[in-house]
Amino acid sequence: MALVEANLGINIRPKLVLDNRQSNKKIKIVKFKEEAYRILGICSSSTPSHATKIFIDYAKNIFLNIENTQST
Secondary structure, three states: OHHHHOOOOOOOOOHHHHHOOOOOOOOOOOOOOOOOOOOOOOOOOOOOOHHHHHHHHHHHHHHHHHHHHHHO
16 A cells, blocks of 8 residues: 555555555545456365364355355
8 A cells, every 4th residue: 555655556455454444645445337356265285284174164154154145
């Protein structure tokens, strides 16, 4: 964001990041006309730790809940 504030470029950020940012007159937030989507992936070693397995299960549950909420 510092480069944008210095007028040296643009940045595409999730709405969540921008909502938590303090008001700054140097930055103009522009919404896309169409919604943008991202494809997320998770990689791990062939023998992930117990904590990694728990995290992957948790992330999958969050994703499935979001998917189910958007389709209704």
